[in-house]
Amino acid sequence: MINFRAFKYIHYSLLIVTVLLVLIGVVSIYSAAYQITLETNAQVHYAMKQLAWACIGIFIFFVIIFYGYDGIYKLSYPLFLGNILLLVLVLVLGSVRHGSQRWLQFGGVLIQPSEFAKLTFVLALARYVSKNLMQNRSFMFVLKPLLLTFIPVILILQQPDLGTSLVFFPVFLSVIFVAGVNIRYLIKMSLVGITTMPFLWFCLRDYQKNRIRVFCDPNLDPTGLGYQAIQSKIAVGAGGLFGKGWLNGTQNQLNFLPKRHTDFIFSVISEEWGFLGVVLVLSLYFLLVVMGIYIASKSKDTYGKLLAVGISFMILSHVVINVGMTVGIMPITGLPLVFLSYGGSSMLTALISIAILESIWIKRRYDY
Amino acid sequence: MSRNHRFERAFLDQFEDRLRISIAIIALLFAVLFFVFWRVQVFNGGLYSDLARNNRIRKIIIPAPRGSLLDRKGVILADNRPSFDVEIVIEDIPRGRKKEIAGRLASVLNITEDVILEKIQSSRRVPYVPEKIARDISLETVTVIQEMREHFPGITITPVPVRDYRFGTFASHVIGYLGKLSPDEYKNLKDSGYYIQDYIGKMGIEKAAERYLKGEHGGMQVQVDYRGYTDKVLGIKNPVQGNNVYLTIDHHIQEKAETLMAEKSGAIIVMDTRNGDVLALVSAPEFDPNLFIKPTDPAIIQDIFQSEKKYLLNKATRELYPPGSTFKLLIAMAAMENAGLSMVKKYDCRGAFKLGGFTFHCWYRKGHGTLNVSEAIRYSCNVFFYNLADDLLGIHDINEWANNFGFGERTGIDLDSESAGINPSIEWKKNTFKESWYPGDTINMSIGQGYMLATPLQVACYITALANGGKLFKPRLLNRVVSSAGKDLETFPPVLRRQINFTDEHHGVIVQAMKEVVQHPYGTGINARVDGVEVSGKTGTVQVGTPANRRHHAWFVGFAPSDSPEVSIVVLVENASAGSTDAAPLAAEILKTYFMERMPPLMTKDISEND
Numbered sequence: 001m002i003n004f005r006a007f008k009y010i011h012y013s014l015l016i017v018t019v020l021l022v023l024i025g026v027v028s029i030y031s032a033a034y035q036i037t038l039e040t041n042a043q044v045h046y047a048m049k050q051l052a053w054a055c056i057g058i059f060i061f062f063v064i065i066f067y068g069y070d071g072i073y074k075l076s077y078p079l080f081l082g083n084i085l086l087l088v089l090v091l092v093l094g095s096v097r098h099g100s101q102r103w104l105q106f107g108g109v110l111i112q113p114s115e116f117a118k119l120t121f122v123l124a125l126a127r128y129v130s131k132n133l134m135q136n137r138s139f140m141f142v143l144k145p146l147l148l149t150f151i152p153v154i155l156i157l158q159q160p161d162l163g164t165s166l167v168f169f170p171v172f173l174s175v176i177f178v179a180g181v182n183i184r185y186l187i188k189m190s191l192v193g194i195t196t197m198p199f200l201w202f203c204l205r206d207y208q209k210n211r212i213r214v215f216c217d218p219n220l221d222p223t224g225l226g227y228q229a230i231q232s233k234i235a236v237g238a239g240g241l242f243g244k245g246w247l248n249g250t251q252n253q254l255n256f257l258p259k260r261h262t263d264f265i266f267s268v269i270s271e272e273w274g275f276l277g278v279v280l281v282l283s284l285y286f287l288l289v290v291m292g293i294y295i296a297s298k299s300k301d302t303y304g305k306l307l308a309v310g311i312s313f314m315i316l317s318h319v320v321i322n323v324g325m326t327v328g329i330m331p332i333t334g335l336p337l338v339f340l341s342y343g344g345s346s347m348l349t350a351l352i353s354i355a356i357l358e359s360i361w362i363k364r365r366y367d368y
Numbered sequence: 369m370s371r372n373h374r375f376e377r378a379f380l381d382q383f384e385d386r387l388r389i390s391i392a393i394i395a396l397l398f399a400v401l402f403f404v405f406w407r408v409q410v411f412n413g414g415l416y417s418d419l420a421r422n423n424r425i426r427k428i429i430i431p432a433p434r435g436s437l438l439d440r441k442g443v444i445l446a447d448n449r450p451s452f453d454v455e456i457v458i459e460d461i462p463r464g465r466k467k468e469i470a471g472r473l474a475s476v477l478n479i480t481e482d483v484i485l486e487k488i489q490s491s492r493r494v495p496y497v498p499e500k501i502a503r504d505i506s507l508e509t510v511t512v513i514q515e516m517r518e519h520f521p522g523i524t525i526t527p528v529p530v531r532d533y534r535f536g537t538f539a540s541h542v543i544g545y546l547g548k549l550s551p552d553e554y555k556n557l558k559d560s561g562y563y564i565q566d567y568i569g570k571m572g573i574e575k576a577a578e579r580y581l582k583g584e585h586g587g588m589q590v591q592v593d594y595r596g597y598t599d600k601v602l603g604i605k606n607p608v609q610g611n612n613v614y615l616t617i618d619h620h621i622q623e624k625a626e627t628l629m630a631e632k633s634g635a636i637i638v639m640d641t642r643n644g645d646v647l648a649l650v651s652a653p654e655f656d657p658n659l660f661i662k663p664t665d666p667a668i669i670q671d672i673f674q675s676e677k678k679y680l681l682n683k684a685t686r687e688l689y690p691p692g693s694t695f696k697l698l699i700a701m702a703a704m705e706n707a708g709l710s711m712v713k714k715y716d717c718r719g720a721f722k723l724g725g726f727t728f729h730c731w732y733r734k735g736h737g738t739l740n741v742s743e744a745i746r747y748s749c750n751v752f753f754y755n756l757a758d759d760l761l762g763i764h765d766i767n768e769w770a771n772n773f774g775f776g777e778r779t780g781i782d783l784d785s786e787s788a789g790i791n792p793s794i795e796w797k798k799n800t801f802k803e804s805w806y807p808g809d810t811i812n813m814s815i816g817q818g819y820m821l822a823t824p825l826q827v828a829c830y831i832t833a834l835a836n837g838g839k840l841f842k843p844r845l846l847n848r849v850v851s852s853a854g855k856d857l858e859t860f861p862p863v864l865r866r867q868i869n870f871t872d873e874h875h876g877v878i879v880q881a882m883k884e885v886v887q888h889p890y891g892t893g894i895n896a897r898v899d900g901v902e903v904s905g906k907t908g909t910v911q912v913g914t915p916a917n918r919r920h921h922a923w924f925v926g927f928a929p930s931d932s933p934e935v936s937i938v939v940l941v942e943n944a945s946a947g948s949t950d951a952a953p954l955a956a957e958i959l960k961t962y963f964m965e966r967m968p969p970l971m972t973k974d975i976s977e978n979d
Contacts, residue, residue: 133379178386180379234423237408237416250424254591275409279402286398290391297387305383309390320397327404 006065009362014291017284018354022054025340031247032261032268046261046342053344057351064355069363073303080124086113087155101159114164115345117152119353122171122310129179130303136180145176162208163333167317174313175306215331231256232326236270243274261342263334267326285319295361304360311353424591429563432583433529435610437543439619440847444534446543451530452510455498458488460522476512477502503663531661537654539622541682544572545657561585576782580849583610609852616645616847624961625650628954634941635684637828641933643862644841655679685786688821692908693748694925695816697878699756700741702769704874707760714738717751728754728811745881748892750815757814763805766813767793772868773830775822780842789826792819827925828938835927835936838868882906883930895952898959902930907947919943924951928959935962
């Protein structure tokens, strides 16, 4: 039973900010992939593909809003379980690109289950925590969701994809934090985390260790591992206040920036649009995250509250880690920038997240 | 229900609190991001703009062709030829392919892979500056590499103008040689238009006339992409060719003198007595400056630098010799000017001279009998001069006149590292040896032995001044500088260091005696005679080394024609037996060449007159 009344209650600011970010992403990808398109004589421009993904995303966005909030609640666990199965499947028969195994092929389309896992994890987490809210002073309240977190994290680390797996922890922490966890447990857990860090070092693969070493000093290997970090920072700095203009960034157009239409899209924006562009984009993200928190505050039920906080922090983590990495305050991990980076799975995940935020907002006024 | 309700109230309060904390964390994180971007983009933006520019803009140096060196008549002694150099830009080699490319290049260049890898490893000094792997490769190798271009990313072949010394060893000590800038030189000169692998004159005229010869390097600014491939040329500055330098050296005379000194060691200087032009300056043995340009076996280079033969030492300007009997002319002049010696005064030579227990021998042990100053010069009698030193002259007189004729001071020739020699005095001996001056020292000085040391060039200036009536010239080697377009930029007029004052009468005695040395049937210099030209001169034979390891150097000094001198000559042959037999004949040959150069027109004139 499709009911268009739900539209009346959409949070339009949230939608507008989202659409703006997606459009900025398409325009930036056009510039970032300009030389690649010229060189490879590609028939379809990356920006066009990204736009197509955005359209699919918008379609799914409306489907979710029609489908409604209650359905999401019911599907939380099944979606998470399904996603976990996909992650296992990736490890078994996924296609290997750039040295890691992250993609599953469906027809002609490559999808990246780890992208969706971030979202389905938030669904499951929010559901579990909202169900067990009464025990929120007990230690089990921390431990069980933590174990839940480790399931996708460990699977994703096997791919390996350190960046994506790192996003799960801030999301987990934010959700149990606002759910009222005893702060002392959080502190203790952090202490345990810090003390096991040296141990974790040995679990890292060599290339991950080297990335962290080079993060501390990119000049250890300026033409190798440190290359991206150095070139990206140069691109950012060279942008200056006003930027070099669209299609005019030399770091971008002369190919100095690797992965510039995906993970390093923000370097391109920084170079070509300057500090003003950076302020604009970061402000949009800030608005987005803050609106997510606002929706959490206004939501009438705990599941919605926790889900909104989890999604907000998921977006926040992407922004901080990805944007931080382009200026060298974060190590380089293969993490896309939601809404902006080229990639279908990332785009769909981002738009679905916003759709869920919208349905939480709509639920407040309108019972499906 | 009410418990649940109460829990919910408490939960919601706490939730709102914790949301506020979350907002604070979010705001803080964004504030950090804003700050970091402000610092990198706005505060340090200029720095990164420069880095981005360095990333994409490279300056490629276009070396200026060095100016040519020519002899006085325009014969090219040194110019440039193209050398094909293999260069490598390390950053342009795709990652992980270094070894493969080095191996392939090694097999083409016929060197070992390790040499190339070593170069690659050690050249991290300036990113994107090409490093030379091999110099001056053959045209066949150039073709091979050009044909396999795709298999050599990061490798380029650059034609570079290199120095070509056309006649190899010819005038090597005058011309000198070029060498790569040392790290210290680069540090000092990088702001004066030198680049890191630039060449600079290290010796001789190449060094002395560096500023005329060098020219101005050009450059090309190109925008490159991340692989270092040229994207577009932003600007070109063409190099300015160096200026051509004409020397005073005469190709024919120099060549003759070198031929005569082949297999010998020593020095020859031929000078125009009227202006101090150096027509020939030979130091033997010579070296081939091309060896420093071409890829040369390091052992050969090391031999040039370290051999006992001192190939690089310019014996004409840097090595010191006792002037020996050639000094007697100066002693005679000093005795006439300062102590009233005249033609009437005679001394008796019995083959030896005794002074306080020491015996000083004449070279002619039987003795010359009684002779005056002219005869003493003619026969080179030692005893006569011992008597002068004992009887009429003090060390200060000899020192004064040696000083007048330029001994103990640099001649000022345009060559590096000239020696000043030693013009001894009482103070000099006290300062050097902490000893007082003994009468025996003066006796030794009177025949140009003992502490007296001079370069052959100083002797040449001294003889030139005797020939031209007392004009002590600075030896002129640089003639003029002409731009590559043929415009005269600078000429170097003769420089008179000073006019030495002596009376014509005394001067006449000496030049007459010098004429007799060669022209008199019993003169010591008869081997220096040249048909058709009257030569004047003086021989000398000096002893050097310890009695156990005694060696003799042969001198001949002279000028011609005797009555209207044009050219003076100094010949020094090391490890010979006597000046009259080893040096004088060489002088004759060289003077023949000198006068041959201008005789043919004279002779044809004579013939036409006879007709």
